[in-house]
Amino acid sequence: MTRETEPLSSDSSPPGGDHAEPLSHAAGTLVIGSLRIDPPLVLAPLAGYTNLPFRLLCHLGGAGLVVSEMISAKGLQYRNHKTRSLIATCPQERPVALQVFGDTPDVLYNSVRQMEAAGADIIDLNMGCCVPKVRAAGAGIELMADPQRGIDCAAALVEAAGVPVTVKIRAGLYDGDMRYLDMAAELAGVGVAAIALHARNAQQQMSAPADWTCVAKLVEAVDIPVIGNGGLTAPTDALAIIEQTGCAGAMYARAALGRPWIFRQAAAAIHGRTLPTQPPPHIMAIALCHAQMLALQYTERIAVHQMRGHMAHYSKGLPHALALRRRMNTVHTLEDLKQLVCEYLRAS
Numbered sequence: 471m472t473r474e475t476e477p478l479s480s481d482s483s484p485p486g487g488d489h490a491e492p493l494s495h496a497a498g499t500l501v502i503g504s505l506r507i508d509p510p511l512v513l514a515p516l517a518g519y520t521n522l523p524f525r526l527l528c529h530l531g532g533a534g535l536v537v538s539e540m541i542s543a544k545g546l547q548y549r550n551h552k553t554r555s556l557i558a559t560c561p562q563e564r565p566v567a568l569q570v571f572g573d574t575p576d577v578l579y580n581s582v583r584q585m586e587a588a589g590a591d592i593i594d595l596n597m598g599c600c601v602p603k604v605r606a607a608g609a610g611i612e613l614m615a616d617p618q619r620g621i622d623c624a625a626a627l628v629e630a631a632g633v634p635v636t637v638k639i640r641a642g643l644y645d646g647d648m649r650y651l652d653m654a655a656e657l658a659g660v661g662v663a664a665i666a667l668h669a670r671n672a673q674q675q676m677s678a679p680a681d682w683t684c685v686a687k688l689v690e691a692v693d694i695p696v697i698g699n700g701g702l703t704a705p706t707d708a709l710a711i712i713e714q715t716g717c718a719g720a721m722y723a724r725a726a727l728g729r730p731w732i733f734r735q736a737a738a739a740i741h742g743r744t745l746p747t748q749p750p751p752h753i754m755a756i757a758l759c760h761a762q763m764l765a766l767q768y769t770e771r772i773a774v775h776q777m778r779g780h781m782a783h784y785s786k787g788l789p790h791a792l793a794l795r796r797r798m799n800t801v802h803t804l805e806d807l808k809q810l811v812c813e814y815l816r817a818s
């Protein structure tokens with residue numbers, strides 16, 4: 471792993487080059503600008519989760535493309551230390567998209583240089599976030615509420631960037647709001663290379679069932695690749711959304727938490743195969759590896775703090791998961807975490 475200024479290795483193999491298995495024709499292909507995303511399986515941006523260590527695990531777990539958590543264009547403009555730490559990438563996770571949010575074309579335009587210098591293969595614009603803080607700043611879903619501003623923001627990124635620009639949108643602001651179709655066509659018109667659609671509208675927030683028919687409508691409406699997102703939980707769901715909607719790629723979000731290997735299982739499903747589920751010792755080994763990587767990238771304290779959340783996901787469905795989660799509150803160091811995992815595995 472690396473910090474922004476210190477690449478871990480000088481490996482400059484082409485993005486996506488280590489995913490050897492060719493894609494089945496039935497599942498289509500995902501090409502974004504000059505990048506072939508193979509398999510066409512994308513880790514979604516997840517604020518608080520898809521930092522460099524977790525993205526790297528998902529890349530190793532078979533993702534064809536990983537996306538950072540959202541990064542404030544204003545924070546980059548003001549050289550905010552925390553924001554700058556979010557743009558760190560490393561060659562081993564490539565291809566990687568850095569997702570930016572903002573409300574003004576100029577500020578977004580100016581953010582591009584830093585993201586490209588940090589190693590972004592793709593720059594993704596957040597046009598779907600409904601979190602009050604982001605909305606209050608006029609960003610995220612507010613760019614869909616004011617379509618012309620949204621298009622201008624995307625156009626500014628396209629103008630500034632030497633890498634492809636993608637946009638992640640929602641299926642409108644409320645039930646029956648079809649503006650996402652017109653907006654997507656206009657985004658394609660200003661040079662956006664692909665669109666990820668979260669198949670819920672803004673009113674539906676996160677818990678309503680996703681409506682994949684929106685994805686099918688978008689595929690019909692634009693001639694750039696569409697990446698379907700929303701409600702993919704099982705490894706077979708990637709193939710399902712691709713087959714049902716004709717989308718070029720499938721994006722896993724919450725389902726990847728505690729399961730960074732879901733992409734390899736989904737890729738196998740695309741080829742008609744089923745991979746065995748991970749046994750508890752493997753899951754715990756991956757969790758410990760995750761903790762070590764977080765400590766390397768940040769600090770041991772931050773790693774332990776973040777692992778409290780991640781362990782709840784890693785332990786989902788395992789025997790005695792509740793007791794394990796409770797005991798996570800007593801963990802203060804990586805050594806404590808190792809001990810806890812060893813005791814858990816011995817006892818189960």
Ligand SMILES: Cc1cc2nc3c(=O)[nH]c(=O)nc-3n(C[C@H](O)[C@H](O)[C@H](O)COP(=O)(O)O)c2cc1C
Nearest residue numbers: 514515516517539540596638668700701702723724
């Ligand atoms: C904790 C959390 C953080 C998220 N952060 C972002 C983000 O930074 N940018 C973004 O575009 N979407 C974000 N999303 C939305 C997800 O990328 C995705 O669209 C949503 O979870 C729907 O997919 P799912 O049903 O497979 O979880 C976030 C969602 C969650 C649950």
